[in-house]
Amino acid sequence: MATLKSSSDRNSGAVPGVQNGEDFKVQVFSSSSELLEKLHDKWSGKQKPYPAMYSSIFGGIILDPEMMVIPIDDHMVHRGHGVFDTAIILDGFIYELDVHLARFLRSASKAKITSSFSQSTLRSILIQLAAASLCRKGTLRYWLSAGPGDFLLSPAGCPAPAFYAVVIDEDFSQCKEGVKVITSTIPMKSPLFATMKNVNYLPNVLSKMEAEEKGAFASIWVDDEGHIAEGPNVNVAFITPEKELVLPFFDSILSGCTAMRLLELAPKLVELGHLKSVKTANLTMEEAKGASEMMYVGSTLPILPIIVWDDKPIGDGNVGKLxxxxxxxxxxxxxxxxxxxxxxxxxx
Structure with missing residues (x-):
């Protein structure tokens, strides 16, 4: 009889009782208490990476990581029918929560999911969740799905949408070191799906993995017309040799909340004479690679300098002053x- 191995054994790539042809005994949990005991053993003595979760299925906030679960028949799980968004908790404040929530509900509308909660109620839930977590620095991630019901393609069998949120205790600071990127060969999403923040992130995942396999941090998507689009989960921005800040148009990519805020703040550098102008525009690959400086723009960065693209330096190959x-x-x-x-x- 095969014996169950630890999670560390499983993570090492060994599949117990399968690769060597031995019988693999599957444990059967005969009661919820037995399963909870197993889960408790898993988390015993470990620091909780997720100090709090909200689930509309349970109707409240969960502090026990053993119970931070989503039903397997949730339409978001098996059909990808859900949207999400993220906000930053920094020094006990949630940054741009209302901006993120507004985009969250726009995404839900595009995905044909109607929230059971108003924006103000969602806001209240997330603030209470952050308070219950006691987390002063981290990320607040939340999802709206068509809800659990059955495993069919249509959500008609899902009685009500579901809202989930989790606080992740996470340290982050300004990114001051430059990274390398590549041009992705993974097809990017069509504008309909790229402009809504939905949970179908397989292209994003494969794009990120492709970059890592080539020794780069992440990748850059180029659209069918040859224009620069975005990174796998971030926007991208450029400083031209004429000292113009340029971000690609948002008509076929996600309008990042941090990127939009950057466009609001950057004119301060125009006033100081450090930048000539700030704008959105189409950029070809040749124009983009001719930039003096390049950067990713995203919530937890908020800016990540890019110094090498496809093994060629951007500008002088150093992190730019601007x-x-x-x-x-x-x-x-x-x-x-x-x-x-x-x-x-x-x-x-």
Missing amino acids: TMELSDLLWEDMVAGPETLRVPVPYA
Whole structure:
């Protein structure tokens, strides 16, 4: 009889009792208490990476990681019928929560999912979740799905949509070191799916894996017309030799909340004479690779300098001065920006 191996054995690539032809005994849990005991053993003595979760299925906030689960028949799980978004918790404040929630509900509308909660109720749930987590620095991720019901293609058998959210205790800071990127060969999403933040991220995953296999941090998508699009889960921006900040148009890619905020803040550098202009425009591969500076733009970065693309340096191959000035603008906005963008978390 084969014996069950530890998770570390499984993660090493060994499949117990299968590769060598031995019988593999599957454990049967005869009661919920027996299963919970097994789950408790798994988490015993470990630091909880997810201090709190909300589930509309349970109707409340969960602090026990053993119970942070989603039904297998949720339409988001087996059909990818769901949307999500993310907000940052920094120094006890949630950054741009209302902006992210507005995009979240726009994505839900495109996915034909109607939230059972209003935007203000979702906001209240997420603030209470952050407070219950006691997390002062991390990410707040949340999903809206068509809900559980059955395993059919149509969501008609799903009685009600489901809302899930989790707090992830996560450290992050300004990115000051440059990274390498490649041009992705994985087909990018069509505009309908690229402009809604849905859970169908397989192209994004494969694009990221392709880059890592080639020793790069991530990748850049180029659309069918030869214009620069975006990264696998970030926007991309360029400083031209004429000192113009240029981001690709958002008509066929996701309009990142951080990228939109960058466009609002960057004119400060125009006023100081450091930048000539700030704009969105189509950029060809040749124009983009001729940039003086290049960067990823995303919530947890907020800016990540890019210094090499397809094994060729961007500009002089060093982190650009204007890139870091823009990074400082965004970071200061996250840390001590306007009250309208920084929602305080009422910790007990």
